Amino acid sequence: MLLRFQVTNHASIRDEQELSMIAGDDRPERVQHPVFGTDLHAVPVAAVYGSNASGKSNVIDALKWMKHAVLDSFRRWDPAGGVPRRPFRFRPAPGSHPSTYEIDFVVDGIRYEFGFTVDDEAVLEEWLFYFPEGNRRKLYVREGSAPDTLRFGRWLTGRRKTISELLRPNSLYLSVAAAQNHELLRTLHRWFRDGLRTASDQDFSQRLDFTMKLLRRQFESRGDRETSPDAMTHLLRFADLGVEGLQFQEPDQKLLEEHKRIVAALNEVVGDRVRVDGAPGYRVHVQHRTTDGIFSLTLPEESSGTRTWIGLLGPVLTALSQGSVLAVDELDARLHPYLADALVGMFQAPDVNRSGAQLLFTTHEASLLGNNARTELYRDQIWFTEKDRQTLATRIFPVTDFYVRDSANTRDNLEKRYLSGRYGALPLLDDESLRRLADEISDGGASGAGEVAEEERRQAAGAA
Template sequence: MLIQFVAENFLSFKDETVFNLIATSDKRHPDHINRNNSPNIDILKIAAVYGANASGKSNLINTIEFARDFIIFGTRGDETISTIPFRLDSDCINKPSKFQFLFCHKNQIYDYGFVVGKNQIYEEWLFIKSNRNFKRMYERITTKAGKNKYEFGPSLVRKTSKKKYLRYSYEMEGTRVNQLFLTEAFNRNIHEIDPVMNWFKYTLVILSPNSRYSALELRAKQDKKFNKFLCQLLKIADTGIENVSTDIENLDFNKQFPDMPENIEKQIKDSVNNDKGILISDGEKQYAISKTDDNKLILVKLKMQHKGKDDILIDFKFDEESEGTQRLIHLAPAFADLLESEKVYFIDELDRRLHPNLSKSLIELYLELHIKKKNRQLIFVTHESNLLDLNYFRRDEIWFVEKDKMGTSHISSLSDFKIRSDLNVKNGYLKGRFGAIPFIGDIERLGWLK
C-alpha cells in the first residue's frame, strides 16, 4: 500500500508536495483503515482528489505515473530523461526533479526515491524499515563527472559476503548515469530488490481518463468469475445489458490480415498458447487472438445481450454501446482486481462519461465490498461533488488541489481544515471554503453579451 508520495519540481508541483495516506486520529469509518501490527502503521484504503480544471489534479497522477514508468522501463544508452520541471519559474527549469515513495509491501515498509535531471540521476536511495528505524539497503550519488558514489547496507549485502559484495559493487559502478540502480539491479537479477520492483510493476496501477483494459475480451472469455462480476456490475448500473459473452471467429490471416508480413504472422502463431491469448493492433483496431483446444487460432470479440420484445435477448457489439457503458466496462477489471488481489489503483477522472449516480454507485460498491479487504487502495480524481459527504469518507480521505497565482499546484486534505463534524462538506467546497474551485471572472468583461 502507498503510505506517502513526495514530488518536487515536476509539472505544476514547484515546491515539495506531500500526498500522505497515513490515517489521522479521525474516529469516523474505522473500517477504512488498513491496520498493521507488523509494521505498526494505519494506512487509508481510499482517497478522493478534487480541484478545479487545470489545478493539477491529473498532474498528481501523471507525476506518479512518470516515476513508476521510469523505474520499470529505465533508459537506453545515452537517452535523454524526459523530466518535465516546473516551467513558470526560470530558476526551476535546469534544476532536477525529486520523487519519493513510502510504501508497505508484504509486511515490509520501504522508502525509495531519486533526484533526476535531463541527463542523469543525481541521487537515489532505498531504505527498509526494521523495528522503529529505517535501515539502508543502498544510497547512491552521481557526480557531474558521471561517477557513482555509493554505499550498501547489510539489508542488501554485507561486506563480509565478499563475492556478492564485489558483484553488487561492479553492477553499481557499471550503472549508467541516466539509469536507476533499482532498474539495473532488477535486470541483473539482484533478487533482494525484487519485492520493491514488483510493487511498482504489479501492485501500483494507474488508469487515465482514456484507459482501455487491453485484455478485456480474453479475460471475459477465460475468467468466469470476472465475467460474472462484470454482468452483475452492468445490471446494477442499469445499462440494460443482461449478459456479456464472447463471439468466436476462426482466424484466417489471408482474409483478415492480408497485408501482414509472414514473419509477423509466424511470431503471432508462436506466441499464442491455450492458457493465454495475445493482443495485436493494426493501428486502428485491437484484436484479441486465442487458441482452441485443437490448436486453431480464433478472434475473440465481446458480445452484449439486451432484452428485447418478448424477453428475447438481442446481441450488440461492444462499439454499439454508449461511451459511458464502454467506460464502465473498462473500469470493471480494476474493481474486480481490488476484490481478488492486493492492488493500489489510481484512477484519473473516475466520473469521466459516467452519470453522477453511477459514479456514486461505483464508490458505494467499493466501500461495501472492498473496504473490508486488507492491503487494497483506491485513489481517484473526480469532480463529483455528491461524494463530498462525511457519511462516505473520513476527513483525511478527501483531498483538494489548488493552483496559486504563480501557477504552482498545492495539495491539502480536508483534515487540514478546522471544521465541524456536522458540516455539509459539499456546500463548503462549492462555496470555495477549501479552495480548489475555479474562479469565474466577470462575463460582461468578455464582451460576449454585446
C-alpha cells in the same frame, strides 16, 4: 499499501507537494489496514478535488511517471537519450531544475521508502530504506549518476556490485537489479508493476485489453465462452447499464503484425521515444437481454458511460482481489454520480474490500461529500489542488488543514463548505470578462463565427 507520495517539479507541480494515505482517525466503518511495527493505519480511499487546470491530473500523472521510470528506465529508455521527464515549464531555464519523486509503501508487511532525483540527462540521486520492526535501515543510497556513487547498507545482500556495473546514468538501480533477478529488489519492482495501477483517458485501450485478457483467462478456466464469468457479470449488472454480459474476439493477427512492422520501422528511424497508438485490440461485443432475446452491440455503439465502466472492470476487479492500489483520473467522467459513489464504496466497505485494496482518484463530483452519498468519505481522505495565480504552480493540501468546530459531525458540512469556497480549490469565474463578452457579441464582434460556419457548409456541399 500506499502510504505517502511526494513529488517536486513535475508538470504543474513546481514545489515539493505530498499526498498521504495514512489514517488520521480510527473509523471501523471503513477498511483500515495496520502498518506493521507502527501504530499507523492506511485509508482505503483518497479523493482529490480541484478546479479545471488546477493540477489534479498531474498528481496521478506524477505517480504514473514514477512507476514507468522504475519499470522502463533500464530496459526501454534510450541509453543516450537522457531522462524523458516533464518539469515545470513556467519559469526561466526549466531544465536546470531537477525533479524528485518519493514514495512510502508496504510490501509483504514491511514498509519501504524509495525515491530518486533526476534532471534532463541522468539520475542524480536514488535511495531505498526499509523499516523492519519500525526501525529505518538503509538498503542503498546513490549520490550521483555513476556506479561508484552507490553506498549499500549491510542489510542488502546479493550481487550488489555486479549489478551496479550495469548501471547507466539514466537508469535506476532498482530497475537494473530487478532485470538481474535480485530477489528483494525484484519483489519491490513487481509492486510497481502489479501493485500500482493507473487509469485515465489516455490508457483506455490498454485497460480494455487488460479487461479482455482477464475475461479470456476466466473463460478458459471455465471452458465456456457463451457467458461472462461470474465476477464480471455481477459488476456489469450492478451498474444497471442494461448489460447482460460480454463477448470478445481475439485481435486480428495480420493487423497486429503489420502494426509491429510499422512501429519497428519508425523506431529504427527516430528511436523509441515515439509511441505509436492504435494497435489492434480485442473486438468487444456487449450483450443486452430484452423480452425478445439477447442482442449484441459493438463497444463503439455503446454509450460513453457504459464504455467507461467496462474499461474499469479489469483494474477494479484485480485491485479488489489482489489488494493493490488503483489510481483513477477523473473518476466521475461519464459516470453517473450514483455509480461513481458506489464504486468508491466498494473500496471503502470491509465486506467487499477484503484484501486491503486502495483507490486514489481525482474528481469534480461534490455530491460524494454530501449527505446523500452512499459512501461516507472522512476528513483524512479528502485532498484539494489549487493553482497559484501568480506562478501557476499547483499546491496540494488536505481538508484537515481547516479547523472544523464540530469535528464529530462534519459530513453535514463538507459538500456545502467546499461549494461555498471555504476550502478554495474552486474556479474563480471572471464576471467582468463575461460582461465584455456579452458586449462584444451584441456589437457584432463575434460575426466571424457565422462566416466560418458558412464556409464549412460550402465545403461540406462540395465534398458531397
